[in-house]
Amino acid sequence: MLYIGIDLGTSSVKLLMMDEKGNIRNVVSREYPLSFPHPGWSEQNPEDWYRESIEGLKELTKDVDKSEIRGLSFGGQMHGLVILDENDEVIRPAILWNDGRTGKETRYLNEEIGQDKLATYTANIAFAGFTAPKILWVKNHEPWNFARIRKIMLPKDYLAYRLTGTFCTDVSDASGMLLLDVRNRCWSKEMLEICGITEEMLPKIYESYECVGTVRKEIADELGFTDHVVVAAGAGDNAAAAVGTGTVGDGGCNISMGTSGTIFIASKELVMDPHNAIHSFDHADGGYHLMACMLSAASCNKWWMEEILNTTEYAAEQAVIDKLGENHVFFLPYLMGERSPHNNPNARATFIGITMDTSRADMTQAVLEGVAFGLRDSFKVIRSLGIDVKTTKIVGGGAKSPLWRKMIANILNVNLEIPAIEEGPSMGGAMLAMVADGTYRDVQEAADAIVKIVATEYPDPELVKKYDECYAKFNELYPTIKPLFEKII
Numbered sequence: 070m071l072y073i074g075i076d077l078g079t080s081s082v083k084l085l086m087m088d089e090k091g092n093i094r095n096v097v098s099r100e101y102p103l104s105f106p107h108p109g110w111s112e113q114n115p116e117d118w119y120r121e122s123i124e125g126l127k128e129l130t131k132d133v134d135k136s137e138i139r140g141l142s143f144g145g146q147m148h149g150l151v152i153l154d155e156n157d158e159v160i161r162p163a164i165l166w167n168d169g170r171t172g173k174e175t176r177y178l179n180e181e182i183g184q185d186k187l188a189t190y191t192a193n194i195a196f197a198g199f200t201a202p203k204i205l206w207v208k209n210h211e212p213w214n215f216a217r218i219r220k221i222m223l224p225k226d227y228l229a230y231r232l233t234g235t236f237c238t239d240v241s242d243a244s245g246m247l248l249l250d251v252r253n254r255c256w257s258k259e260m261l262e263i264c265g266i267t268e269e270m271l272p273k274i275y276e277s278y279e280c281v282g283t284v285r286k287e288i289a290d291e292l293g294f295t296d297h298v299v300v301a302a303g304a305g306d307n308a309a310a311a312v313g314t315g316t317v318g319d320g321g322c323n324i325s326m327g328t329s330g331t332i333f334i335a336s337k338e339l340v341m342d343p344h345n346a347i348h349s350f351d352h353a354d355g356g357y358h359l360m361a362c363m364l365s366a367a368s369c370n371k372w373w374m375e376e377i378l379n380t381t382e383y384a385a386e387q388a389v390i391d392k393l394g395e396n397h398v399f400f401l402p403y404l405m406g407e408r409s410p411h412n413n414p415n416a417r418a419t420f421i422g423i424t425m426d427t428s429r430a431d432m433t434q435a436v437l438e439g440v441a442f443g444l445r446d447s448f449k450v451i452r453s454l455g456i457d458v459k460t461t462k463i464v465g466g467g468a469k470s471p472l473w474r475k476m477i478a479n480i481l482n483v484n485l486e487i488p489a490i491e492e493g494p495s496m497g498g499a500m501l502a503m504v505a506d507g508t509y510r511d512v513q514e515a516a517d518a519i520v521k522i523v524a525t526e527y528p529d530p531e532l533v534k535k536y537d538e539c540y541a542k543f544n545e546l547y548p549t550i551k552p553l554f555e556k557i558i
Contacts, residue, residue, distance in 0.1 A: 070508065071133060073126070073141035074313075074498030076306065077118055077225045079103065079165065079328050084125040085495035086133070089508045091519035093490065097129045104162065109169035109406070109414065109558075112162040115151050115227045122228055126292055135293045140502035141232075141284070142277075142301035144309025144494020145225025147245040150203040153220040160214050163224060164203045167329070167364050169406045169414035171202035174209065178202060178247070182263060184345060190259045192251035193244075194345040197406065197414040198364070201247035204264045221270050225303050230272075233282035233300050238272040241308035241358075244350035249274075251351055252339050275302035277309075277353035278504035278512055301498075301505035304353035307331045307360055309497035314462040314488050315520030317354040317512050322458045324477070324485075325493070326467030330366025330440060332409075332447050334359040334456060346410035346450045353501065354512040359456075361409035361447030366440050367467035369402045369418070373436045378429070387437075387472045389430045393479070394535025398422040398431045399543055400439030401550070409447045411547060415554045421546060437473050441480040442543045448481055460484040462522075464491050478526045480536045485526040490519075 071094060076083040081100040087093050101117035104110075130138065148166040153159060164170070178187060178195035187194045195202055200223070208215045222230065223246070226238045243249040248264070248271065250257045256268055275281055283289075284298045303309065307325060311333045316323035319337040324330070332347075339357045341349045347361040365372075374380055399421050406414035420435065451458065463485045467473055478485045490496060500515045509515040 070139045071137045072139060072499040072502040072506070073129065074495035074500070074502065075122060075141060075143045075228065076309070076493060076495035076498065077122070077143060077145040077228060078306070079146050079167070082118060082122050082125055083493070083495045084122070084129045085492050085499055086129050087496070087499050089503055091490065093492065094133065095129050096492065096495070097125045099125045107170070111165040111168040113165060115159050115163050115224070118224065118228060119231050123291070130292065136295055138294055138298055140299040140301065140506040142498040142502040142505065143225040143228060143303030144306045144498045145223065145228070145242065145303065147223065147242055147305040147307070148198045148200050149224040150200050150207070151222045151224060151227045152207070152214070152218045153222070154217045155219045157220070160217050161211065164206070166198045167405045168203070169197050171197045171206045172414050174202040174205040175414070177205070178263070187247070188341065188345060190257040191247050191249060192339065192341055192349040193247060195247055196408050196412055198408060199245060199247040201260060201264055204266060208265055218266070218270060221266065222272055226272055229281060229300060229303065232284055232288060234285055235282040236272045237275055237281040237302055239275050239277040239302035239304055239353070240351035241277055241353045242303070242305035243274055245305060245348070251349060251357070254351060276355055277302050277304040278501045280505040299502065299506050301501045303498055303501060306494040307333050307362070308350070308353040308358065309494035309501070310464055311335065311358070312353050312497035312500050312512055312516065313493060313520070314464055315516040316462055317352070317516050319356070322461035324444065324461050324463045326367050326463065326465035326473070327493070328366065328368045330363040330444055330467070332361040332444060332451065334451065334458070340454060342450060342454060344450070346412070347447055348409070353497070359451065361451065363402065363440070363443045363447070364406060364408050365402050365404040365418070367465060369404060369436050369440050370467065372404060373433065383470070386433050387470060390434045390472060393476065394532050394539055396431055396434050396438060396539070397424070398427055398435040399546060400435040401546055402436070402439045402443045410450050413551070413554070415558050416547070416551070417554055417557065419546070419550060437476055438480070438539070440467070441473070441477045442540055444477065445480055445540055458483055460486060462486045462488060464488065464493055474526045478528045479532040480540065482528050482533045484528070486522045487524045487526070489521040489523040
């Protein structure tokens with residue numbers, strides 16, 4: 070039996086095919102464009118997602134017996150706003166998770182509606198990247214488009230709709246819309262009223278592992294699939310990645326070092342940060358999770374290497390870095406503003422501490438350390454809730470760097486476990502499809518059977534001490550510079 074996971078990312082769609090025992094049969098990735106029509110804006114055309122996903126499915130499955138394909142599901146970039154009209158046509162380009170245009174709408178929700186009310190309605194406050202502020206932005210700035218809205222959905226749910234005809238979402242992805250009553254796993258009537266939308270505009274809510282339908286016959290025929298390939302609701306990318314690393318049940322932690330950087334902690338019970346610096350969401354395993362998200366993680370290194378240094382020799386640039394915990398240069402990693410824990414779309418990336426003897430290696434080291442310090446900002450909040458994380462899984466493109474892993478282990482003072490198979494949300498999506506098809510009873514059983522750990526990075530007490538001193542300096546930078554951000558945007 071074969072199962073497919075579709076990871077609808079920010080720059081590409083990654084498709085994975087595996088058997089029920091977790092053996093990877095094929096992986097395919099296809100890119101699509103990302104648009105920045107104004108500073109701080111980020112958009113994509115949903116049709117690009119669908120086209121490249123279909124072509125990717127064809128490429129992924131070209132050499133297998135397609136009758137063995139039993140199911141597929143998704144992990145998807147969260148928070149994006151996709152709006153359709155009465156003819157199911159996309160009204161405007163999707164506004165993505167890392168778009169920062171909704172500062173005014175976010176302030177309205179947090180200050181005029183009030184953070185206490187938002188937390189009561191949704192277990193969260195408004196962040197610029199969330200979907201509800203985007204809906205208000207369209208209402209305020211494009212009323213002609215707002216009036217045409219008949220369906221509101223998230224990016225991966227657009228794929229599910231095109232593939233199955235089912236207007237659906239899952240609890241983990243819906244948690245990041247600021248429209249879901251996270252505790253009760255249903256739409257918040259208060260938030261719908263605040264946004265001026267109706268429940269009919271929103272999809273039916275499923276658990277991530279539930280079957281929402283089968284691939285439509287005309288698409289199945291095009292792909293050569295049978296007419297009984299089940300489709301599970303899927304999950305937001307971080308929840309799907311957590312499933313793929315076995316971060317399910319209670320107390321497990323996963324760090325994802327992709328375009329964004331996330332800290333994900335699974336929980337059987339709903340835990341809320343009273344200061345709302347990190348998110349409380351539903352998890353793909355039927356429980357809950359805490360999630361902290363920094364908007365720029367591995368993307369900081371990509372920007373520094375490819376746009377500034379004009380090189381793709383990542384390993385060579387890192388090879389000369391050998392004085393960890395001694396750098397005099399610091400980097401604030403806010404290339405796209407920041408979410409957790411600062412919730413400030415106006416924050417900007419900053420180097421500080423540069424002198425005449427600063428080297429290229431010092432700057433590269435500062436970028437890597439700055440991202441790790443940014444993760445520690447959120448870990449500080451998590452630990453204030455009484456959650457003592459001693460061990461975490463780590464995945465994502467940034468996690469492939471041994472140097473970066475070493476920095477993160479020592480800056481956070483945690484053990485980093487490296488999974489044998491590191492395929493992120495696409496792997497989690499395939500596992501959710503297995504549960505939907507009945508191969509496994511639940512997500513926990515699937516994770517226990519499939520996920521294996523092959524190595525662990527342990528912190529060094531002496532280096533931990535050095536980085537504690539460095540972090541004390543880093544910790545003062547954002548509050549000191551914050552007033553300037555409002556003046557320079």
